[in-house]
Amino acid sequence: MWRGLWTLVARAARGPSRPCTRQGSGAPAPGSGATIFALSSGQGRCGIAVIRTSGPASGHALRSLTVPRDLPPARRACLRLLTDPRSGEPLDRALVLWFPGPQSFTGEDCAEFHVHGGPAVVSGVLQALGRVPGLRPAEAGEFTRRAFAHGKLSLTEVEGLADLIHAETEVQRRQALRQLDGELGHLCHGWAETLTKALAHVEAYIDFGEDDNLEDGILERADSQVQGLEVALNAHLRDARRGQRLRLGANVVVTGPPNAGKSSLVNLLSRKPVSIVSPEPGTTRDVLETPVDLAGFPVLLSDTAGLREGEGPVEQEGVRRARERLEQADLILAVLDASDLASPSTCNFLDTVVTPTIAQSHNGNSQRLLLVLNKSDLLLAGDPDLSPELSPHLLMSCLTGEGLDGLLEALRKELTAVCGDPSTGPPLLTRARHQHHLQGCLEALGHYKQAKDVALAAEALRIARGHLACLTSGGGTEEILDIIFQDFCVGK
Known part of the structure; x- marks a missing residue:
């Protein structure tokens, strides 16, 4: 049929x-017929440094530098004396491993030298490998590129x-x-x-x-x-955008009226003095950015100028940049002074930024917003009275740190929605x-x-x-x- x-x-x-x-x-890979070598662990002093080779001359390189000269059993660490192949001068006592291809990371014959991590030892072993015929220093990413070329x-x-x-x-x-x-x-x-x-x-x-x-x-x-x-x-x-945000970082913008505590919150979340904190309104005149780890998520945190009618051309430009950055935000942290919610600047911010953003999110806009009520330490008793449409909101104090755990948990949930959860x-x-x-x-x-x-x-x-x-x-x-x-x- x-x-x-x-x-x-x-x-x-x-x-x-x-x-x-x-x-x-x-x-x-470029020059794939040659045998390459490189330091694969980090630069600088360390307990152990790992030097790798990949290519047809890896076995010869291992024999040339080690005493005794025979190859160790495949994929088994052996303690060997390393010597300079020309002068015979001892270089180090090291663990060596032999990975015959194709059962290796690159699919080629590979060797590893686990040497002591002092700069002189590492330099001596690298120079010795460079004197072995058929070996050359690796280019950036060349080991992985060979693994890709060989279908690994x-x-x-x-x-x-x-x-x-x-x-x-x-x-x-x-x-x-x-x-x-x-x-x-x-x-x-x-x-x-x-x-x-x-x-x-x-x-x-x-x-x-x-x-x-x-x-x-x-x-x-x-x-x-x-x-x-x-x-x-x-x-x-x-x-698609969620995965890219997770890899490169979500854009989180801190905004609010002047003197609400935006810079204090940025410093608290980033755990370093990123922004100048002052009781004088309009201290932040430009967008200040810092990459941070928020609840395990990569974030580019932006501190912006307080949204109000600027007192001068410099502050007006700062406000313009703040509004421009708001349009690019994946998540908005709107900060208000919990002890002064009836002020004209707060009411204007609620009317022009918070309420429209919440309304747009209900209509399918991808931007998300968290309302943070700062300076809870100045309240006499009870939570402030907010209308339901302004939820979700969080009460906290940047001065005492009270409420920070609740904010971090709320940020984790919001960032999971923005970036996705790689566990599920x-x-x-x-x-x-x-x-x-x-x-x-x-x-x-x-x-x-x-x-x-x-x-x-x-x-x-x-x-x-x-x-x-x-x-x-x-x-x-x-x-x-x-x-x-x-x-x-x-x-x-």
């Missing part, structure tokens, strides 16, 4: 027409590794580990398999459409698969490149649905599948790979 269908499946899997310039798991890592896993190296907060670490573990890549491979099946059905109809043995409803089955994939892609694209749900899109290829795949599926000719519909499915392939492989284009690997350090 399905005569020739497996042939069509194989044909569909042979590398479709793709928007990328070349097919494959990735371009070979997909491009999304490489990006996850880069994010893990640069992770500064708990949620960044969680997200990077999920991507390094291949969750996004596995998801894309599953989508590609769905497209392969749909393409096989369309190809079967093209080749055997007049054959009575062809099962009925074959095109309808392909349409159903495409429709389900469209739903999944749209869901991920709607969340499907993997997030963390880069514009991911969004570009998923959008391209979705557009190709739209062309499939509109195609009047079955052959054009099949070509649209090939293009859609090509975008998914580019997401995990990069299509082998050097420009894309150079951009991705430029953030890696030497030794990784």
Whole structure:
């Protein structure tokens, strides 16, 4: 009944027409025939420093520097004396490891020297490796690039590794580990398999459409698969900005009328004196930014000028910049003086900033707002009387720190909504490149649905599948790979 269908499946899997310039798991690393070496641990004095090699001469390098000269058992640490290969001068006593390819990080023969971390020891071992024939210093990211070229890592896993190296907060670490573990890549491979099946059905109809043995409803089955994939892609694209915020940091803007305690709150959250605190209104004249870890989330915290009619041209420019920054905010921390809620400046701020923002959020605006009532230490008794539409609000004192834990918990919930929770749900899109290829795949599926000719519909499915392939492989284009690997350090 399905005569020739497996042939069509194989044909569909042979590398479709793709928007990328070349097919494959990735371009070979620059100078991949050479053996590279580098310090892979951090610079400076440390207890242990790790020096790695990768390439065909790794075994020779290990024999040249160690006494005895034989290779240690694979993947087992051995204590060896390291000597200069020319002079025979002792360099250090170190643990050495031997990783014969392809069972190594890069897929090539690799060696590691775990030496004492003094600068003289590290320098001596690196100079000794440089005198071994066939070895050269590694370029930035070259170890990982070789792992990618040998199929040890997909491009999304490489990006996850880069994010893990640069992770500064708990949620960044969680997200990077999920991507390094291949969750996004596995998801894309599953989508590609769905497209392969749909393409096989369309190809079967093209080749055997007049054959009575062809099962009925074959095109309808392909349409159903495409429709389900469209739903999944749209869901991920709607969340695309969340993953990028989690990787790069959410934009949190502190705003309010003059003298409400905005600068005090910024200093409290950042745990350092970022802003000048003064009882004089209008002290902050410009936007002051500082990156902070708020409840485990990366945040760019901005202190802005108090919103009022400026007393002079400099303060007026500060107010203008503050309003401009508010439009770019992912989360607004609106700070009010809890002991002076009836003042004209507070009422004006509520009318012009807080109430409109809350109303827009109810209408689907992505901006979120937390209302912070500062200076609770000046209240005589009870909470201030606020109308329900101004919730949620938090009562605290920047002077005493009372209420800070409640604010941090509220920030955690808001930032989870803004950035997503990397511990649960499907993997997030963390880069514009991911969004570009998923959008391209979705557009190709739209062309499939509109195609009047079955052959054009099949070509649209090939293009859609090509975008998914580019997401995990990069299509082998050097420009894309150079951009991705430029953030890696030497030794990784």
